Amino acid sequence: MKSAPKIGAAGELRFVVEEKHAIDFATGGMPAVLSTPNLIGQLERTARKTLEPFLEENERSVGIEIELRHLAPTPLGREVTCTAKVIHVDGPRVGFQLEARDETELIARGLHRRAVIRVESFARQVSRKAR
Secondary structure, three states: OOOOOOOOOEEEEEEEOOHHHEOOOOOOOOOOEEOHHHHHHHHHHHHHHHHHHHOOOOEEEEEEEEEEEEOOOOEOOOEEEEEEEEEEEEOOEEEEEEEEEOOOOEEEEEEEEEEEEEHHHHHHHHHHHHO
């Protein structure tokens, strides 16, 4: 890392819930709402983007742990704001507090950890495993 992120460093990402973000079982009267896997993906992306300015050109961060409570449904067409705040740094491991809100309420809260990796080393590991 160029420098370790400071505790409290934060990032934000916004998106509008579209069909591609919705549950795949919205039938028989079940409304189409934001799915938990898609919400997790957006929250992870928020944490990754928050960490990017601290990384060297040959580094990336990968998610290694997530603990999330999906508290409320969000229908299609609503804007969601995801936030990731650094709460712990231990060498190449960075912990985040995550939150997501729609225009009405808090919809998710949790914790996430990412590991900073060197692209070349990670690619070699993946290549060995793919054989």
